[in-house]
Amino acid sequence: MIALPTPSGSAGQIEALAPDLFRLRLERQGAPPSPASAAVIGWAEPPPETAAERIGGRECLATECGVFSWDRRGAWQLSDAQGFEVFSAGPGATGFSSEGAANLTLDLIEHEALFGLGEVTGTLDRRGSVREFWNIDVLGHAPAIHPALPSLYVSIPMALSLRHGRAAGLFWDNPGRQRWDLGATVPDRWSLKADTGPIDLYLFLGPTVEGVLQRYSQLTGTMPMPPEWALGYHQSRYSYETQAKVEAVAREFRRRDLPCDALYLDIHHMEGYRVFTVGADFPKLASMTRKLRKQGIRTVAIVDPGVKDDPAFPVFQRGLQRHAFVRNADAASDVVGEVWPGPSRFPDFLNPEVRAWWGDEQRTLLDQGIDGVWNDMNEPANFARPDKTLPPEALHQTDSGPQPHASVHNLYGQAMAQASREGLLRHRPEERPFVVTRAGYAGIQRQAIVWTGDTSSHWDHLRDAVPMLLNLSLSGVPFCGGDVGGFLGNVSPELFLRWLQFAAFTPFFRNHSNLGTRDQEPWAFGPELEGIARETLRLRYQLIPLLYSLSHRAATAGEPLMRPLLYHYTNDPVAVACNSQFLLGRDLLVAPVLEPGCPARSVYLPNEVWYDFWTGQRQVGGRSILAETPPDRIPVYVRAGGILPLTEARNSTQEPPSPTLTLHLWPGPEGEFHWYEDDGISRRHESGEVHTRLISLRRQGRTTRLHLGEAEGTFRSRVQNWRLVFWDMPPKARVRIDGILRKGATSDEAELLVIDLPNRSSAMEVTVVGGA
Ligand code: MIG
Numbered sequence: 001m002i003a004l005p006t007p008s009g010s011a012g013q014i015e016a017l018a019p020d021l022f023r024l025r026l027e028r029q030g031a032p033p034s035p036a037s038a039a040v041i042g043w044a045e046p047p048p049e050t051a052a053e054r055i056g057g058r059e060c061l062a063t064e065c066g067v068f069s070w071d072r073r074g075a076w077q078l079s080d081a082q083g084f085e086v087f088s089a090g091p092g093a094t095g096f097s098s099e100g101a102a103n104l105t106l107d108l109i110e111h112e113a114l115f116g117l118g119e120v121t122g123t124l125d126r127r128g129s130v131r132e133f134w135n136i137d138v139l140g141h142a143p144a145i146h147p148a149l150p151s152l153y154v155s156i157p158m159a160l161s162l163r164h165g166r167a168a169g170l171f172w173d174n175p176g177r178q179r180w181d182l183g184a185t186v187p188d189r190w191s192l193k194a195d196t197g198p199i200d201l202y203l204f205l206g207p208t209v210e211g212v213l214q215r216y217s218q219l220t221g222t223m224p225m226p227p228e229w230a231l232g233y234h235q236s237r238y239s240y241e242t243q244a245k246v247e248a249v250a251r252e253f254r255r256r257d258l259p260c261d262a263l264y265l266d267i268h269h270m271e272g273y274r275v276f277t278v279g280a281d282f283p284k285l286a287s288m289t290r291k292l293r294k295q296g297i298r299t300v301a302i303v304d305p306g307v308k309d310d311p312a313f314p315v316f317q318r319g320l321q322r323h324a325f326v327r328n329a330d331a332a333s334d335v336v337g338e339v340w341p342g343p344s345r346f347p348d349f350l351n352p353e354v355r356a357w358w359g360d361e362q363r364t365l366l367d368q369g370i371d372g373v374w375n376d377m378n379e380p381a382n383f384a385r386p387d388k389t390l391p392p393e394a395l396h397q398t399d400s401g402p403q404p405h406a407s408v409h410n411l412y413g414q415a416m417a418q419a420s421r422e423g424l425l426r427h428r429p430e431e432r433p434f435v436v437t438r439a440g441y442a443g444i445q446r447q448a449i450v451w452t453g454d455t456s457s458h459w460d461h462l463r464d465a466v467p468m469l470l471n472l473s474l475s476g477v478p479f480c481g482g483d484v485g486g487f488l489g490n491v492s493p494e495l496f497l498r499w500l501q502f503a504a505f506t507p508f509f510r511n512h513s514n515l516g517t518r519d520q521e522p523w524a525f526g527p528e529l530e531g532i533a534r535e536t537l538r539l540r541y542q543l544i545p546l547l548y549s550l551s552h553r554a555a556t557a558g559e560p561l562m563r564p565l566l567y568h569y570t571n572d573p574v575a576v577a578c579n580s581q582f583l584l585g586r587d588l589l590v591a592p593v594l595e596p597g598c599p600a601r602s603v604y605l606p607n608e609v610w611y612d613f614w615t616g617q618r619q620v621g622g623r624s625i626l627a628e629t630p631p632d633r634i635p636v637y638v639r640a641g642g643i644l645p646l647t648e649a650r651n652s653t654q655e656p657p658s659p660t661l662t663l664h665l666w667p668g669p670e671g672e673f674h675w676y677e678d679d680g681i682s683r684r685h686e687s688g689e690v691h692t693r694l695i696s697l698r699r700q701g702r703t704t705r706l707h708l709g710e711a712e713g714t715f716r717s718r719v720q721n722w723r724l725v726f727w728d729m730p731p732k733a734r735v736r737i738d739g740i741l742r743k744g745a746t747s748d749e750a751e752l753l754v755i756d757l758p759n760r761s762s763a764m765e766v767t768v769v770g771g772a
Pocket residue numbers: 237238266267302376377438453454487512513514
């Protein structure tokens with residue numbers, strides 16, 4: 001760490017946390033103490049080797065990956081080991097205004113693109129836009145409805161920059177209000193401003209997108225492994241108002257043979273919107289959740305932060321006794337706002353004791369068999385004020401002393417999700433918690449699944465959902481999703497179908513809709529659409545081994561499930577600019593249908609060989625093709641080298657999986673897949689009860705080699721047989737399994753080669769040599 005010569009009144013320092021990660025910090029002298037970071041978890045890496053030197057009046061700090069330098073006038077650069085400039089700021093561009101706001105202006109170069117920034121509307125590349133990090137409740141956030149909306153529910157001040165195919169990252173850890181102008185006002189300037197707090201920048205050298213995200217998730221944590229049922233299909237609505245209705249919906253799913261893993265209770269389940277109560281319309285909630293569970297369906301209940309200001313309400317009374325609510329600036333009275341229950345107070349989730357109390361209050365729901373918690377309105381939303389949230393001067397009692405709301409606003413929702421998760425863990429220590437949140441900050445992935453709030457049933461909004469989930473994924477939040485069908489307004493059958501087909505490939509797959517809108521269950525649009533919806537849901541359940549294995553990579557290595565094309569094709573300008581397609585893992589390319597009435601869409605295939613997922617047709621990439629879009633499917637391609645596990649469809653993840661697992665293999669120059677299994681629900685995976693193996697696939701000349709690496713971990717695989725399906729194989733190929741010729745296993749005319757292989761935990765190798 002070295003001190004930097006800064007103008008009087010402030011102190012600055014630079015340190016290297018890793019060879020490719022620098023932290024630049026500037027503090028105003030006499031500034032009130034800033035809250036301890038809620039984003040950054042302990043940094044366990046040993047300090048990297050550094051060299052600190054003063055060269056020509058510049059303070060320099062070098063690691064093996066890059067050099068930071070700072071001159072007397074406060075101009076600075078961060079360059080990589082090849083001397084390529086990654087970030088730079090001119091003289092005096094980094095400091096504090098007389099009112100105490102922190103400012104930073106960075107240079108943007110031609111063709112630089114900026115991604116991430118958490119939850120954002122609009123295109124994937126955020127250059128030319130303004131982002132204000134201040135969590136707010138927005139109703140209907142598509143660009144067509146609110147052009148250039150600067151704020152949403154989730155604020156993650158993390159950006160990924162791409163300069164000539166080279167990725168770098170910048171994270172300003174500050175949960176107060178920040179405003180970033182990403183070349184909107186001055187095209188070659190990225191100006192960042194925070195109303196309160198110090199300048200605290202983490203600078204990631206990359207140079208790959210993967211590398212930046214890996215470091216970022218090391219810094220802010222990875223998502224925990226979700227329970228397997230989180231990957232199923234979820235059905236919600238505002239609201240299934242009675243117990244009878246919820247039971248009827250569950251019955252319909254089963255009667256119609258439609259997969260479903262969870263139903264949601266929105267705010268009507270409560271008594272007068274009093275949190276943690278159950279109203280008269282749910283007379284036997286415990287028997288309902290039991291019944292649903294027997295049908296393979298879990299129940300998730302909404303939990304909003306506002307506690308009704310009602311002296312006769314026990315939760316309110318307990319909150320008062322504990323001084324649990326956010327205070328007014330005078331510290332003598334509580335803030336009283338207005339939410340669904342009417343006048344309400346807001347638990348001070350920044351206070352660890354309040355988090356513990358709240359987590360325990362959840363017991364009322366858990367005792368009735370509720371399986372998971374859905375945190376809404378936690379920006380927090382407050383109807384009583386024009387700014388729709390808490391007063392900026394309201395007081396929180398944080399781990400590190402009192403803080404005004406303005407300094408910690410963006411942490412409120414995250415702290416609530418943390419209270420929810422920790423409470424679930426205390427009550428059911430054996431089980432993985434399930435928490436969904438609307439609001440969050442950097443690090444939210446450690447606490448909850450993020451869903452993107454109140455979308456509208458508009459094609460515009462479906463289009464917007466693609467880059468929105470991708471930018472969230474690039475901001476360290478791999479497990480995210482949006483309301484299938486859109487929240488506001490009546491969805492058309494066609495829009496519903498296309499949304500469902502898209503969302504089947506996204507991590508969190510939940511259908512939800514607003515009060516008073518038309519029914520949106522898969523059967524609500526007539527038998528023809530129901531048939532396609534059933535096949536779509538069945539495909540989702542076939543994909544669960546893939547999604548689950550990818551979730552494990554997210555939980556351990558910070559790799560997102562859903563990736564923009566630029567993640568793997570950083571040097572391809574067409575891939576970088578692509579807003580309407582994404583990759584699921586490395587090998588699946590999904591091109592959702594985003595326009596009504598179109599019989600075809602154009603699909604860009606990066607420069608590799610691809611196979612049509614539905615037909616097996618081979619396509620040479622590096623170009624766009626026109627793909628047909630019949631009503632029953634959206635274009636999906638598999639990369640040559642791709643390894644795709646598919647299981648049999650089930651109606652719930654609670655049903656035992658089929659003992660045969662099909663591994664689809666599209667031979668190519670190289671492919672790799674991290675297979676992962678565990679029991680899907682308990683926390684025993686944390687102590688090694690897992691089953692992992694590295695699978696690789698390679699075609700060289702006429703030889704294709706599949707290697708199933710030795711299994712690791714103590715969990716006994718549920719796969720009894722692997723069915724290997726090799727695509728695009730020559731006829732009369734010869735197959736060897738562990739070197740022994742297998743008779744009769746030759747490929748047929750259809751160019752498919754199918755081999756059944758009993759599973760075992762030692763390594764297995766299959767070679768195919770073809771053809772005539
Ligand atoms: O202001 O609980 O985004 O999913 O159904 C409305 C009612 C409050 C907003 C959420 C939405 C939920 C609704 N809530």
